[in-house]
Amino acid sequence: MYNEKVMEFFMNPKNIGEIENPDGVGEVGNPRCGDIMRITIKVEDDRLVDVKFKTFGCAAAIATSSMITEMAVGKTIKEALALTNRSVADALDGLPPIKMHCSNLAADALHAAIKDYQEKSRLGV
Amino acid sequence: MYNEKVMEFFMNPKNIGEIENPDGVGEVGNPRCGDIMRITIKVEDDRLVDVKFKTFGCAAAIATSSMITEMAVGKTIKEALALTNRSVADALDGLPPIKMHCSNLAADALHAAIKDYQEKSRLGV
Amino acid sequence: MKSIYLDHAATTPMHPRVLEAMLPYLQEQYGNPSSVYSLAREAKNAVEDARKRVAQFIGASPQEIIFTSGGTESDNMALWGVAQANRGRGKHIITTSIEHHAVLDTAAALEKEGFSVTYLPVDGYGQVQVADLKAAIRDDTILISIMYANNEVGTIQPIKELGQVARDHNIIFHTDAVQAAGYLPLDVDRDGVDLLSLSAHKLYGPKGVGVLYIRRGVKVANLLKGGGQERGRRPGTENVAGIVGLGEAIRLCQGKMEERVERLRHLRDLLIAGVLAKIDHVRLNGHPEKRLPGNAHFIFEFIEGESLLISLDLEGIAGSSGSACTSGSLEPSHVLLAMGLPHELAHGSLRLTLGEENTEEDIERVLQVLPPIVQRLRDMSPLYKQRAKVSGA
Amino acid sequence: MKSIYLDHAATTPMHPRVLEAMLPYLQEQYGNPSSVYSLAREAKNAVEDARKRVAQFIGASPQEIIFTSGGTESDNMALWGVAQANRGRGKHIITTSIEHHAVLDTAAALEKEGFSVTYLPVDGYGQVQVADLKAAIRDDTILISIMYANNEVGTIQPIKELGQVARDHNIIFHTDAVQAAGYLPLDVDRDGVDLLSLSAHKLYGPKGVGVLYIRRGVKVANLLKGGGQERGRRPGTENVAGIVGLGEAIRLCQGKMEERVERLRHLRDLLIAGVLAKIDHVRLNGHPEKRLPGNAHFIFEFIEGESLLISLDLEGIAGSSGSACTSGSLEPSHVLLAMGLPHELAHGSLRLTLGEENTEEDIERVLQVLPPIVQRLRDMSPLYKQRAKVSGA
Numbered sequence A, B: 001m002y003n004e005k006v007m008e009f010f011m012n013p014k015n016i017g018e019i020e021n022p023d024g025v026g027e028v029g030n031p032r033c034g035d036i037m038r039i040t041i042k043v044e045d046d047r048l049v050d051v052k053f054k055t056f057g058c059a060a061a062i063a064t065s066s067m068i069t070e071m072a073v074g075k076t077i078k079e080a081l082a083l084t085n086r087s088v089a090d091a092l093d094g095l096p097p098i099k100m101h102c103s104n105l106a107a108d109a110l111h112a113a114i115k116d117y118q119e120k121s122r123l124g125v
Numbered sequence C, D: 001m002k003s004i005y006l007d008h009a010a011t012t013p014m015h016p017r018v019l020e021a022m023l024p025y026l027q028e029q030y031g032n033p034s035s036v037y038s039l040a041r042e043a044k045n046a047v048e049d050a051r052k053r054v055a056q057f058i059g060a061s062p063q064e065i066i067f068t069s070g071g072t073e074s075d076n077m078a079l080w081g082v083a084q085a086n087r088g089r090g091k092h093i094i095t096t097s098i099e100h101h102a103v104l105d106t107a108a109a110l111e112k113e114g115f116s117v118t119y120l121p122v123d124g125y126g127q128v129q130v131a132d133l134k135a136a137i138r139d140d141t142i143l144i145s146i147m148y149a150n151n152e153v154g155t156i157q158p159i160k161e162l163g164q165v166a167r168d169h170n171i172i173f174h175t176d177a178v179q180a181a182g183y184l185p186l187d188v189d190r191d192g193v194d195l196l197s198l199s200a201h202k203l204y205g206p207k208g209v210g211v212l213y214i215r216r217g218v219k220v221a222n223l224l225k226g227g228g229q230e231r232g233r234r235p236g237t238e239n240v241a242g243i244v245g246l247g248e249a250i251r252l253c254q255g256k257m258e259e260r261v262e263r264l265r266h267l268r269d270l271l272i273a274g275v276l277a278k279i280d281h282v283r284l285n286g287h288p289e290k291r292l293p294g295n296a297h298f299i300f301e302f303i304e305g306e307s308l309l310i311s312l313d314l315e316g317i318a319g320s321s322g323s324a325c326t327s328g329s330l331e332p333s334h335v336l337l338a339m340g341l342p343h344e345l346a347h348g349s350l351r352l353t354l355g356e357e358n359t360e361e362d363i364e365r366v367l368q369v370l371p372p373i374v375q376r377l378r379d380m381s382p383l384y385k386q387r388a389k390v391s392g393a
């Protein structure tokens, strides 16, 4: 069902966990649909210096979560915002069609975390 | 499909042919239905002394024709009229259900021959 | 690594003797049973022997047995065929909310054709209440279809009582016995069953062969139209080898049913007890006693079923997160939802269904492998800490 | 006595390599293709490989191939499914009077549901006229279904021309290629075919497996309802071994099609020439050239087909008196009647259909055995002398 790269990221995901006192938190999905992703980020000088995830979901959801954290770390906010769900799937050499829409939310979660960070900064929290 | 007795009567039928100058001729069936039996009889002292058949039809039709000729020979007219399609089938140890109605006409053919004989006698032909 | 197959509710390995019985019909005995020559006769006899065997297995007579292409076709023919042939008498059908999709989707198609369908609810264990059935019956009810045992959670229905209600009201009663067959004694007269579906590949027979039992006198329209095979009720050249395999599979599982069931039940109870002891935040679904002897069905809170399955597969253990045919989809099981489970829990199910080849060692292995997998996935889950804290507090 | 099988149009022996290809899926590769674990994946891959092979065989793409339980189900699904899904566009269907019962009986069922069906006539050779098709088309025609080659008399239809007419009028075109497959090159694009039926057991594959090709974009309602197998178009656990067998059978017959066809044609021509030379009052039915390479179909005047068949069987020769499924019945063939034969002649038919195992010796043997049998039956026939005299006069 899944290709080797997806399986690798599912079995050995990087950046699991939650950053303590994160600069931004993004959570997407909902348990009714079978997928929840929670991404926490640390930002320094407009750059993502740490990105962690927690995911309730299928292998695709876990692999994409892990992949986005790897892709995002070190990127500027602007670069990170340019990451899409599609680019995550591509980086994993593709996902089964049925998983493309439903479990491929990692970029959304990252963007939500960035948005949260931006809101907080704007409010000067 | 057919039992051994039917097959025996189909493969080695007795009394095939047509009696020359018969005392009675009976023909039943019709080629549209796939079965025609023609029975010719010779009668002496109210007794069937010779019975022959010709049949266009399936193995059951041929076997029943042959059987009725064997059953009828030597019988009085009255005894012969008591023979039924059912008794022919029984004498053959049974026929496949689908053949019971359609190909089991031998007694009818015999009765038709007897009737022909009786008509002729009555008319003094 | 030895692989351990725990998905017998999805399909079973074929018994070697089933294959042996089939082989002649995949080789020299290739006759078309409808032909008249000797070769055909042997094929025909083989089909008729299988028919007798199936009839005897469920207490029917051979003329009441029709061979189909599987449980799905049998279920379709039962519902659609009864509906079409009896629509003059009424257009109401009763079934349950936990049927296999072969029944549910046929019922839905009939709704589009103007039939009205009542889907009976089930309790938390997945059981239909006799009182609910009684209450649902209307003057225009023509068919009741209730499965014998559920394919996901394994719950067994009180078929005899339900059948009695149908009989009291003179309503045609169909039961999908695809999962029950081979584990529970079937007797169409005792159970008041008018139509019954079976599928060979669930009982160590071949895939692509099924049975529909139709009680003599019950009107059922043909689903497929064509040649005169199966006494004019199911056209198409007979799958002779498959039918022979089905007959042999039934012969085999009839042989020592009690012994087999007892052994499975023992293994299953070991598995259930072990899982409940070793893992917390886990629940067993389905009825604690009235369940299929090989069925264990769990919910592991905070994690999702597919990732659990794939992790198990990497350890050589084959299980299911519900019915085989829904595991390609992302919908949570309609059975679990009907039993009242919230969506988030319904996503975390694991069905392990045992069979003939499984041993105590297999169970031990599962009990070793499963807890760390669950833990690993929970450690990744955003739901785990929050909830665990709450429930652990 | 060596037995000689001459009923390949009814069913074929399985090629040993087909069985070989199937065996793993009747043994250790028993996974349910819809599951997620490795075992299932191998089953799934095997099914997909077969699908690709079938697609390539008829010039389609794999997503357009659906596996069914046989030619009958494929034909039913084609007609019923197109009718249901396109009834909004019209309710007129065109087919022919010589189709297999799987088509004719489905058409008849649709007539009861309010569809109107035109049954095209055929000429004395069993061919449909393109002009007749054109004349039958109406504004509300939604489907044309014409078989590629006839199962009784072997006549091949001008499918490409007929398909072109359908295409010109933008009408969905189905062809039952159950008998043609393996003998005639199939190409759905060249032939303008939108749906095409196949059956494995007619081409040295297993019984109980078929194919329906559905061109992308053509709307066809599901015949069976249930699980999501076959991309949601044909539910039911896949008959994996059967599907693999079908794939292998297609691979084999694709290999050296021309050579095989040439050999069959040679044997068939020997048989036909011999019969016509050795027996009088006999006629060959079907088209003299546009006929299936293995098909020889005769009428022996004055005798009836079944008694001929049974006599041949006693000599170890298996033939047919028409289609296999009507030989249990007493009706004369609808195909022969449609070709204009009178009832009495239609009863006297003998179909001998050749296949891979047949040899020149087989033909010689038939040519030895058949004349005395015909003579014996004619000597018993009340029609023989009369007619023979007439025609001999």
Ligand SMILES: Cc1ncc(COP(=O)(O)O)c(C=O)c1O
Pocket (backbone or CB within 6 Å): C009, C069, C070, C071, C072, C073, C075, C100, C102, C147, C149, C150, C151, C176, C178, C179, C199, C200, C201, C208, C210, D235, D236, D237, D238
């Ligand atoms: C309860 C039940 N009914 C029907 C079916 C369908 O049977 P099949 O896969 O043989 O079509 C299944 C299995 O898939 C089942 O578990």
Ligand SMILES: Cc1ncc(COP(=O)(O)O)c(C=O)c1O
Pocket (backbone or CB within 6 Å): C235, C236, C237, C238, D009, D069, D070, D071, D072, D073, D075, D100, D102, D147, D149, D150, D151, D176, D178, D179, D199, D200, D201, D208, D210
């Ligand atoms: C032309 C034709 N169509 C359809 C069928 C039906 O195929 P099956 O027997 O596989 O259902 C047959 C053979 O019986 C056939 O010859």
